[in-house]
Structure formats: structure tokens, C-alpha cells
Amino acid sequence: MIRVLVWNEFYHEKTEEQVRSIYPDGIHAAIADFLGKEEDITVRCAHLGMESCGITKEVLDETDVLIWWGHMKHGDVPDEVANLVRDAVLDGMGAIFLHSAHHSKPFKALMGTSCNLTWRESGDSEILWVIDPAHPITRGIDRFFRLSGEETYGEPFVIPNPDKVLLIGNYSGGEVFRSGVLYERGNGKIFYFQPGHETFPTFYNESVQLIIKNAVRFVAPTYRATVTCPHVRTVNDESYVI
Amino acid sequence: MIRVLVWNEFYHEKTEEQVRSIYPDGIHAAIADFLGKEEDITVRCAHLGMESCGITKEVLDETDVLIWWGHMKHGDVPDEVANLVRDAVLDGMGAIFLHSAHHSKPFKALMGTSCNLTWRESGDSEILWVIDPAHPITRGIDRFFRLSGEETYGEPFVIPNPDKVLLIGNYSGGEVFRSGVLYERGNGKIFYFQPGHETFPTFYNESVQLIIKNAVRFVAPTYRATVTCPHVRTVNDESYVI
Amino acid sequence: MIRVLVWNEFYHEKTEEQVRSIYPDGIHAAIADFLGKEEDITVRCAHLGMESCGITKEVLDETDVLIWWGHMKHGDVPDEVANLVRDAVLDGMGAIFLHSAHHSKPFKALMGTSCNLTWRESGDSEILWVIDPAHPITRGIDRFFRLSGEETYGEPFVIPNPDKVLLIGNYSGGEVFRSGVLYERGNGKIFYFQPGHETFPTFYNESVQLIIKNAVRFVAPTYRATVTCPHVRTVNDESYVI
């Protein structure tokens, strides 16, 4: 069983009628709903309004894959929480950052860059192209899929050169964006996935759901341990000690 | 002085009136023309019709950067010539492969993959986006530039994961393509640049010319030597011999 | 079931008494022996002396992972056979190249470089260090393992920058070597593993066996298809045709 924790800022859904009409129980609930139907996945949710954002070391220790959605309230997440997430990823926990989570504290901490990008809300449609058809995360997607509406994200996207670019988006307004990128940091795998603006029903799209389900399975850890900074004796003593 | 050799298949220009009207002296001549105006660059040309395609070890030894354009006649380039080019790149010679040279023998030999892609000639326009604004090859280009017509190239493009993706193209027909990608192989640098279909005046475009000029300077070698497979004595003998 | 084909040049074992005493039935037999004991693996063998080296398209179509050992007779492998192997890897077949297979035709074709390195046979011992403890290929290996004797391989090793360096070797004579490197090319995964000189009983070493078993499972394909170069209609016609 892969233990997923879906974290949502859960702000727009309470303050904007348009968003509430799409995600009445929150974006996290919509994601938890389709993931929870998978036989090999169990889901819990957490959000900004909970104590410690619902994120403690104990919670993360029982989480195989963390999914993160945030937008306007990145600054309200305490640094300590962001650091707990970063450290859990370095130990091996998988992480999926969705859409505007590009600017979330834990994603930026793991990337080491500003994660800035160019953006526009103008009703563009988007075609997402599969760059790597053999990758487990894009399995089951044909050569491309469409979203009839999404916030436009544009390059340059200030991220480290990805280990793999799995998807590139083409917006009707003319932009392109590296919409699915994969990293390994420490023992953990990280997937950033661009779709998911709160004013569109993106998380009900079957292709988006398939990619997130695939990604959960791909970033789930098979190994988890803290790599420390040990003082060692020499290997040639035949008594190598950490 | 950077010594550039522009190699062209030089076939379409002699057999198709439309192409001849755009490039009356050949695509190579158009490229040589704008490069030859640079104070730090000297240019020679070669083409398929010359003996040994105009490519010998001696010619390559006097070449800092080889630019290659080919399309229909890739198979007419002898394997020996392709191997000479590959080996010169591994020694340090810079190489720029343009447009349909993605399927040329030397490019495929250096990549190790099929270099297959998806394509269409339907009059799409293209917007090329700068992914890395700090890179010397994209210097002087604003956030994007346009080509009013180009052959459409689409993903998946079967190349090794690039060292750097510098440009991504957005076609009006909906595709995206990694249009400027950079590799190091052995001691040499390789730049693949997608624009340049023979039926469009692409090589007269100022942004295309700027990128090619920048690329010539970037891939030009500062070091050139064959890395062999030497039998050595131990370094701890204080008499390390290659 | 993962279908493995172990390919061996099978030359030293027939011409050198020292090698025969270590691998009386050939290096391939020793590898097939420990792989064949795994419940999820079936093994066949092929060697240079067989018709077409025992490699045909039909054979490769029924092979999930090809393991290759060669040394003195690389040139005797026909280019056609090397190309079949390369194309099968690009379609998704996994490949493991052992020791002096760094200079084999299929490995060089997939890398696009000379794959030259520095070498010495002087009885060095080697310590192989795990660089990536979370990777499935190094799972079960502690921080390092030792080989009391191996041929020394040294840098520079003229390969493309690996997708991942999993192991680095330290030789008692002073050299270092990137001893376990991983690539993806097309749909296929490639693992190069340095140990395995014919005059040492390396393939009886438990750590070496574990890494090869791990690698078989890691490079085994989950997707296999030829990515062609299709002429397409525009995606916006709603009739995208490949």
C-alpha cells in the first residue's frame, strides 16, 4: 500500500464562489477521491488550517508520497514545516508538487532556485505533449492530451536542469512550458506537474488523474534512510566504522 | 579566428525551383555569407558533390566548427566520412547540426539514437522560446522570436536527454519541439538547431543568424586532442607512463 | 518472468588455461548459473561462435535484458548484429555491458563516443563505493565492497555524462573509475559495470552477482515500442494521424 498525503492550502475554495463551485470540498478532496479508488493507494489529507499545517515528523514518517497544492498562502507555511518536508524527501519520501506549488517553500527549498516563471490568466487552452513515451509516469497517455482551459505558465522557468522532462505544454496564446519535470534529491523522487489552476476543473480530467496516479507509484520510495555525515575510520583498517 | 566549414547536401537547390529562388547559390552560401561578415570567423564550404563530400581528415584538422545541413541524401554520405566527423568532434571540433540534419549520419553516430521525430509541412508558423536566457547561444534574443513559416517538427524527438535545452518551439498547428539542444561528447560541443527548412527563407532571419553566430563561438574548441586507450604503469610507481 | 540473454565472446576460455580454470564453461555459463537461480529470471546464452553470433531480430524480440561480455574479438561482431542490438535497446530492451564490453560495437554505437579508457593489469585490488545508496541497482550493498584482484581501469573514460553514476572504483594502484554508470537511450535502459576481467573469479563474487541481478530487474523494460518518424496531420484538425 502506498500511503499518500494530499496537502492543500484550502483557501480559494473558501473565499471564491467560482472555485468552490468546482471543488466544493477542496482541491485536496478531489485528488483524494480519485486516488482513493486505487487498490494499492491509501489517502489522507492535510491543509493549512490544521495545527502545524497538519505536517509533523510523525505524519511524514507514515507518508510514502506527499502531494502539495498551494498558491496564495505559501508564506503562511512555517519554515520548520517546509524543512520537515525537504528532509523527508531527502530521506526517500516521494513528492508531487502541483501547479502553483512551484512557489511553495518546500519545492523551492528542494530546487535551490527561485522557481520563477511567466504567467497569464486569459483562458488559453493547452496541449500537453509526451516527451518520454516509455516513462512510467506518461504510460497510458497517447502522444498528447488537451485541457480546454488552464492558467498559462511560460518560460523561462527558473529550475535546475531537470533529470527528465516528461511533458511540455503548448498554450493557445503562444507559450511553451516544461509541464512535467522529474528530479531525484537525496534518496527521494520529486515530480512537478503544471496543470491544476483553481478556476478550472483540471483535477477531474482523466489524463491528469492518470498522470498523478502514475506519478504516485513512480515516486513512492523503495528505500528510506537518512544519509548522515559520519566520522569514519579507514576502510583499510578492515574495521570501517561509521 | 574561428575556422568554420559549412557543409550542405546541396540537392534541393538544384532540383526545386522554389528552393533555388530562396537560396540561389545554396543554403551553404547563405550561411557562409552572414558568418563571413564576422571579424572573428573565417568560412569555407563543402558539399555532397565534392570528392569525399569535401570532408577529409586534413580538412577537419583545419576546421574549428563544422555546420551541417542535409535532408534527402543522408545515405549518400559514406560511413567513413561520417566517422571522420564523429572522431573530430570527440577530439574537440565543434559541430552545429541544422534542421533535417537530425537524421544525418554524423549526428546519429554522435547521439547513439534514432533521432526520429514527428513532422508535417503545413505552413505552420513557429514561436521559439528562450529557456536559458543566460546562455551565450541565446544571448541577444529576447524572450522569443517568430518564424512565419517552418516545417513542423514534433515530439517525441528520440535523442539522449540533452545537457541543456536552450530553445523550445511552439508551432501554430499545436506541436512543441526541443528546438535548440546542447551536448558535449568527448572533448567536443554539439548544438542541434531545428529551424531551416529549405522552402522557407529561415537563414535570412536575423534571430536565426544571431543564434548560429553565437553557437559558432560557443562550440569552438579551446582544447583539441585525441583521448586514447593507453596501457599505463601504476601512478604509485612515481613513473606513470601512458 | 524476465528473459535474459547472456552473450559472451567465449574466446579466452578456450585459448588460455588460466581463464579456463576459472570459467571452465565460459563466463556466460557462470553468469547464467547465478541468474538462473532467481525465480523471476529465465536465462539463455549466445556467443560469437554461433551463427550470426546467436543474435537475430527474433532472438532479441524474445529478450528483455541482454548482458554482453567481449574483449579481444569486438571486431568479429558484424555491424548488422551491433545495429540490431542498438535498435532493440532504443525500442526498450534493457542492456548490461560488462567490463571490456566498454569497447564492444553495440555499446559504442549507443554511447556515440570512443569509450576509451586507461588500463593496466598489475594485480591491483579494488574497492567499489556506492554513490547512490537509494538506487535499486546498489540495494543490498553496504557502503562499499572489495575485489581482491581486477584489471585496473582509469579515467578519463570517454563516455557521455552518465544519467547516474552509481559506483566509483578505487584501485590500490591509485586510479579511480566510474565503475557503474546508467543511461537511458530511446525507450531502453543501459547499465555499464566495470568488474569482470577474465583472469579473476569476479563473477563468483556475491556483491558483483547481486548488482547484476539488481540491474537485470532495473533495466528490464515495462514498455517496448519503436518510435518512428511519422508524417502527421495537425493536432488542431482533431484528426491527428500518425
Add this chain to the structure above:
Amino acid sequence: MIRVLVWNEFYHEKTEEQVRSIYPDGIHAAIADFLGKEEDITVRCAHLGMESCGITKEVLDETDVLIWWGHMKHGDVPDEVANLVRDAVLDGMGAIFLHSAHHSKPFKALMGTSCNLTWRESGDSEILWVIDPAHPITRGIDRFFRLSGEETYGEPFVIPNPDKVLLIGNYSGGEVFRSGVLYERGNGKIFYFQPGHETFPTFYNESVQLIIKNAVRFVAPTYRATVTCPHVRTVNDESYVI
């Protein structure tokens, strides 16, 4: 002129006689001394004892390349100072982190990982091997150079997969270490270089000095600008506004 700022913690030199005897004016002074003799380099120094560690936005704006040495007092560098350094690198400033600066706040912030490693002070000698002989940073170094004494650093080194591994160290005690690694983050280049323990005269070694001089020239910016997160109008309006 490349404007270098050498930053040193400047602690061991004031508290340990052994260190003071090697670097009587501080490690920064020794580095500034050999860099200052280069015609294309000007050097300033800063250290932990200065107001704001000697690091302000104004100082960094006038710095092309920052060299950082720290060890015991990483925690005394305010987060604000580390963030200024990180942001300047993302804008294009070059950075060279020496030895135990692997655990400095700005390096860790840029890497996004723990940067943990294994270590031992046991008088090992080290042979540093050139992995990429064509790279400007290793230019002028033969196949390897030796340090008769250095602190031993061992793998795993918890860093992102480097853009390039330029040097690998072989310690007499048996370890290996990726001793020279290169990254690009945002518009900036980052070089980490392992030698330089305070109890050894490493910074007087000619090969170490050559590599640092080469690295200063390589990481010096040719472009420097903050990449922001602009709200844009559509490119197809012909009025693209950032």
C-alpha cells in the same frame, strides 16, 4: 577585470596554532594572494567577523565571483546573508565553494540537499584525477595531481547529480570522492572543490591554485539579471508585455 570576493570564516587561524602557522593572515589572504597576481582578476576579502559578515547586496553587486571557505561557524552566518548569496548566484554571480563549505548555508541553499558526506582526519594522501580533460577548469592539469595530506572526504556525498564531474579524488585510506563538481543554477555557475583543509598547506599547491584560477574565469558571469515572475499579456496580441 573579474572582481573576486574571498570570504573566510577566519576562525581556526585565530584559535589553533597549527593553522596559524600555515595561514598566518588567514586562508582568505593566501587565496587572495595568488589570485591577486593575475592580470585579469581583482580581489577583495570578507570574513565572519565583519558587519553582516562583510556581505551586503551592494558588495555582491560589485562581485563577479564569490569564493567561500567555512567550517565550524556555518551557523553564525545569518540566513539573510545566505539568501543574498543565493539570490546573487541565481542572478548570475559565479560561486566557488571550497572544502568544508559543502555544509555552508549558501551552498546548501543552492543545492537543496543536506550536502552530507563521510569524513576522517587520518593523514591520508590524495590523488585527484581529471575526468574531463577538455574542460577549462582542468586545463593545464595533467592526468592527475597529488596532495600529500588532506582530510578524507567520502561518498555518498548528498548533492544533486552534478552537471559535470570534473575531478574525482582517490584517498590512500581507500575512499573516493567527487572532488570537483559543477552546477548551473539560474543564471549562475557554481563550482565545488574538495581540497583545502585548514591543517594542510593545500592553498599553496600549484595545481590547486591553477584550478581555482581556472574556475574563477569559468564561473565569472557574462550575463547577470534577475529572472522575475512576470504577469504577461499574450504573445499573439503582438503586444507582449512583461
